[in-house]
Amino acid sequence: MNIQEDCAEKRIIKIKLCTKKDITPLFFIVLQEGVFVKTQVGQSVRTVLKDIFNINDELIEKRISTILLDGKVVDDIDSVIIKENSSLSISGAMPGLAGATMRRHSKYETFRTAITYIEKKDPYPVKTCCFAIKIFNILLVELAKKLLKQGIILHAYQLRQLFSEKKDRLKDYINYAYINETKVKPSDSWGFMEKYINDDRYLIYLNIKTSGEEEDDC
Amino acid sequence: MDKIIRINMSKEPAPEIKITDMKGYEGLGGRGLTSAIVFKEVPPLCHPLSSENKLVIAPGLLSGTMAAMSGRISVGYKSPLTGGIKEANAGGQPSQMLARLGYAAIVIEGKLKGEDLYRVFINKDGVKIEKDNSLKMLGNYETVERMKREYGQKISCISIGPAGEMRLAGSSIACTNTELRPTRHAGRGGVGAVMGSKGVKVIVIDDEGTNMREPKDRERFRQANAKFIEGLRRHPVTGEALPAYGTNVLTNILNEAGGYPTYNFREGRFTGAAKISGETEAALETERGGVATHGCHRGCVIRCSGIFHDKDGRYLTKQPEYETVWAHGGNCGIDDIDKIAMLDFLDDDIGLDTIEMGVTVGVAMEAGLIKFGDADGAIELIKEVKKGTPLGRIIGSGALVTGRIFGVDKVPVVKGQALPAYDPRAVHGIGVTYATSPMGADHTAGYAVATNILKVGGFVDPLKPEGQIELSRNLQIATAAIDSTGMCLFIAFAVLDQPETFEALLEMLNAFYGLKLTGDDVVNLGKNILTMERTFNRLAGFTKEQDRLPNFFKKEPLPPHNVTFNVTNEELDQVFNW
Numbered sequence: 186m187n188i189q190e191d192c193a194e195k196r197i198i199k200i201k202l203c204t205k206k207d208i209t210p211l212f213f214i215v216l217q218e219g220v221f222v223k224t225q226v227g228q229s230v231r232t233v234l235k236d237i238f239n240i241n242d243e244l245i246e247k248r249i250s251t252i253l254l255d256g257k258v259v260d261d262i263d264s265v266i267i268k269e270n271s272s273l274s275i276s277g278a279m280p281g282l283a284g285a286t287m288r289r290h291s292k293y294e295t296f297r298t299a300i301t302y303i304e305k306k307d308p309y310p311v312k313t314c315c316f317a318i319k320i321f322n323i324l325l326v327e328l329a330k331k332l333l334k335q336g337i338i339l340h341a342y343q344l345r346q347l348f349s350e351k352k353d354r355l356k357d358y359i360n361y362a363y364i365n366e367t368k369v370k371p372s373d374s375w376g377f378m379e380k381y382i383n384d385d386r387y388l389i390y391l392n393i394k395t396s397g398e399e400e401d402d403c
Numbered sequence: 404m405d406k407i408i409r410i411n412m413s414k415e416p417a418p419e420i421k422i423t424d425m426k427g428y429e430g431l432g433g434r435g436l437t438s439a440i441v442f443k444e445v446p447p448l449c450h451p452l453s454s455e456n457k458l459v460i461a462p463g464l465l466s467g468t469m470a471a472m473s474g475r476i477s478v479g480y481k482s483p484l485t486g487g488i489k490e491a492n493a494g495g496q497p498s499q500m501l502a503r504l505g506y507a508a509i510v511i512e513g514k515l516k517g518e519d520l521y522r523v524f525i526n527k528d529g530v531k532i533e534k535d536n537s538l539k540m541l542g543n544y545e546t547v548e549r550m551k552r553e554y555g556q557k558i559s560c561i562s563i564g565p566a567g568e569m570r571l572a573g574s575s576i577a578c579t580n581t582e583l584r585p586t587r588h589a590g591r592g593g594v595g596a597v598m599g600s601k602g603v604k605v606i607v608i609d610d611e612g613t614n615m616r617e618p619k620d621r622e623r624f625r626q627a628n629a630k631f632i633e634g635l636r637r638h639p640v641t642g643e644a645l646p647a648y649g650t651n652v653l654t655n656i657l658n659e660a661g662g663y664p665t666y667n668f669r670e671g672r673f674t675g676a677a678k679i680s681g682e683t684e685a686a687l688e689t690e691r692g693g694v695a696t697h698g699c700h701r702g703c704v705i706r707c708s709g710i711f712h713d714k715d716g717r718y719l720t721k722q723p724e725y726e727t728v729w730a731h732g733g734n735c736g737i738d739d740i741d742k743i744a745m746l747d748f749l750d751d752d753i754g755l756d757t758i759e760m761g762v763t764v765g766v767a768m769e770a771g772l773i774k775f776g777d778a779d780g781a782i783e784l785i786k787e788v789k790k791g792t793p794l795g796r797i798i799g800s801g802a803l804v805t806g807r808i809f810g811v812d813k814v815p816v817v818k819g820q821a822l823p824a825y826d827p828r829a830v831h832g833i834g835v836t837y838a839t840s841p842m843g844a845d846h847t848a849g850y851a852v853a854t855n856i857l858k859v860g861g862f863v864d865p866l867k868p869e870g871q872i873e874l875s876r877n878l879q880i881a882t883a884a885i886d887s888t889g890m891c892l893f894i895a896f897a898v899l900d901q902p903e904t905f906e907a908l909l910e911m912l913n914a915f916y917g918l919k920l921t922g923d924d925v926v927n928l929g930k931n932i933l934t935m936e937r938t939f940n941r942l943a944g945f946t947k948e949q950d951r952l953p954n955f956f957k958k959e960p961l962p963p964h965n966v967t968f969n970v971t972n973e974e975l976d977q978v979f980n981w
């Protein structure tokens with residue numbers, strides 16, 4: 186599966202869920218494993234973080250203390266660029282000497298020079314495409330909801346695994362669903378979703394809002 | 404805390420107990436005291452299981468006081484695993500209780516003739532030792548249950564399981580936690596084997612009728628403690644990440660960075676990491692009615708531990724820590740958190756070091772004894788240890804022995820001790836500490852306080868990163884000093900970032916003892932401890948050739964970043980040049 190080709194719409198099924206209560210914690214496991222987001226790449230880590238989470242600089246500085254791009258530790262979030270097929274991981278403060286070593290601009294950065302991200306000087310074009318993101322630690326609690334509200338893209342099998350374990354609880358929580366922009370009755374929504382998540386050809390664009398917390402119609 | 408209990412197991416017809424003063428060891432506690440006693444009193448060339456070795460159990464300088472986080476206990480001895488000096492460290496209740504009873508250390512010396520087993524009981528009225536062969540080969544859980552039936556619920560216990568009785572080099576000593584469960588282990592170096600060789604199964608401590616230790620300057624001490632606690636609560640690691648997820652929150656980030664040793668250090672990433680991460684573990688604990696935030700001793704304000712229930716909601720074990728989850732999990736290709744929790748329970752009950760056992764099972768997998776990912780096979784291997792079968796005794800003897808017996812050339816040990824959960828090819832600086840620590844491969848040896856706060860070795864420009872050799876040296880010095888206080892090392896995260904929190908710690912020591920310690924004094928204490936430990940090892944036959952990582956770390960690139968450990972031997976030899 187080529188993620189960029191698939192991200193370019195043709196195999197994406199859009200599922201928008203409006204839920205009676207916050208179901209974000211059910212997604213913590215897939216957010217640790219990694220999901221995709223579609224945004225303008227070719228921009229700095231800071232710009233992309235602000236875009237996809239809708240957060241400000243203060244929150245980035247205070248809360249996102251560890252950032253890895255393609256498995257390497259990023260110190261300077263203004264000069265390192267997110268690219269097509271990049272994999273970005275973000276975490277709150279981590280314990281242990283190893284945890285402290287992984288921090289941005291850590292006092293112990295000499296301990297991990299082998300895995301520090303060095304940005305190439307070549308220019309990189311700004312364009313819209315998918316990249317992978319993983320969220321760890323306390324940031325799951327703080328940022329997952331924002332990301333799900335903006336929308337994530339994940340493999341059908343990921344959602345299938347998740348739903349198979351949590352199906353009963355999830356069913357009760359769904360207020361209603363939109364599937365490919367069409368509003369579906371709560372009683373029918375599960376059947377429609379299953380049709381797509383059982384088919385590995387699909388990527389699912391998932392967008393979740395909680396009833397009573399949004400300005401729009403959820 | 405001005406008395407030492409000395410129990411001479413060689414005396415006949417019964418072991419002899421003497422209570423002595425601190426002469427020659429004044430002002431020392433925790434690792435400072437254990438290493439000083441071993442250094443002065445144990446012949447470096449003795450056999451670790453012989454009558455000449457001593458087992459020294461010491462609370463820290465601040466244990467038994469109102470000071471938060473001060474309940475760690477140090478256990479010192481000559482190690483049957485490394486052949487050198489060792490300090491293994493544990494949480495739980497015994498440290499606070501022993502300190503409140505006024506004891507700075509228990510020293511068990513000599514050796515029994517015969518195979519009898521003893522229990523020791525310590526309370527405000529004194530110390531008793533009794534023969535109790537009914538405890539033979541009991542697991543730590545059953546041993547503690549019996550002690551509860553006999554002495555009540557208000558005790559704490561320090562015990563060994565069957566592994567210690569069999570004198571296996573992977574054995575641990577268990578300390579009971581706040582629920583009187585034997586879950587906090589002085590794990591490393593075969594410490595249980597030394598207690599087993601002395602013929603002591605369990606030490607029961609009852610502090611009823613005692614009070615908190617009184618500081619010289621009560622008000623100053625109270626204020627410093629409040630400031631210290633405030634600093635711990637304010638810091639995002641000690642105030643948020645550790646209480647919420649425990650140390651296992653490290654799994655994801657180490658894995659992502661390609662520094663999570665997988666399949667016996669073949670790879671740096673494990674595909675099942677998210678299934679066994681601290682975030683997943685904590686959610687499961689809460690869902691099953693366990694506890695995701697729990698302190699191992701009263702007075703812990705970080706509370707990095709938890710209580711793990713099985714699928715039916717029954718207690719199984721404490722929250723397995725990062726090192727355990729890694730050793731039995733990713734290192735062995737196992738991504739089932741319930742099976743890992745079962746392995747944690749078995750290790751605790753049999754009295755085994757979880758790091759040593761996880762790495763040993765990984766080596767057994769490398770040898771083809773069972774396949775990587777075979778969780779049930781791993782459980783059976785650990786159960787073999789309890790049965791005392793020849794295979795079980797091999798496994799219980801650790802990674803080095805297992806590798807030798809099964810002809811494995813890739814055995815991740817330094818000075819005979821298994822490497823913990825950070826691949827030194829990805830994080831070179833930690834590799835420097837693994838290689839050079841007098842303790843053998845030890846992740847906590849260079850853990851502690853910011854060198855910029857302590858100004859170890861002069862002023863260090865905070866904007867200029869130190870070289871990894873200097874940094875490893877300075878961290879090892881600082882850690883040795885912190886290990887003397889009885890403080891849990893996890894305070895380091897707050898102390899290293901917040902100078903005022905470090906100052907509060909120093910202030911507590913000064914207010915308690917009426918001292919005027921400065922950062923320099925702390926540095927000197929750390930240096931003295933390391934010097935004693937290095938000297939002991941040199942006299943035990945260690946040379947600089949033991950300060951090396953196994954060669955495969957230099958030769959085999961670690962995927963995904965394909966990095967190797969490139970610190971030269973000459974650089975490693977500079978670590979202790981001060």
Ligand code: SF4
Nearest residue numbers: 494699703705707891
């Ligand atoms: S932080 Fe964790 S290890 Fe340290 S004393 Fe508290 S519970 Fe025990």
